[in-house]
Amino acid sequence: MWTDAFDDNPDTEGSAATLTEVDRPWHVVVRNDPVNLMSYVVMVFQKVFGYTTAKAKQHMMEVHQLGESIVWTGEREKAENYVYILQQWQLTAMLRQADA
Secondary structure (H helix, E strand, C coil): CHHHHHHCCHHHCCHHHHHHHHHCCEEEEEECCCCCCHHHHHHHHHHHHCCCHHHHHHHHHHHHHHCEEEEEEECHHHHHHHHHHHHHCCCEEEEEECCC
């Protein structure tokens, strides 16, 4: 049977840990910069993520006061797309894998 042959394969012992690593969510992180106005950052968060003004301002204030904010968390492919879009808006955005 296929499952019996697969279970006997010594290479599959670490596959559960690998799947967990791959399945961990990814954060889209926006970092503070000396260029963009606070109102501009709020507008970008509203346009890109559809955030309310209050939520966009909250993230903007985290960026301003703490130096960065996790503005979105989810699957890697979508996170990479958000980072690309934010960079096109001239924001300093990066990808970071969530802690286990």
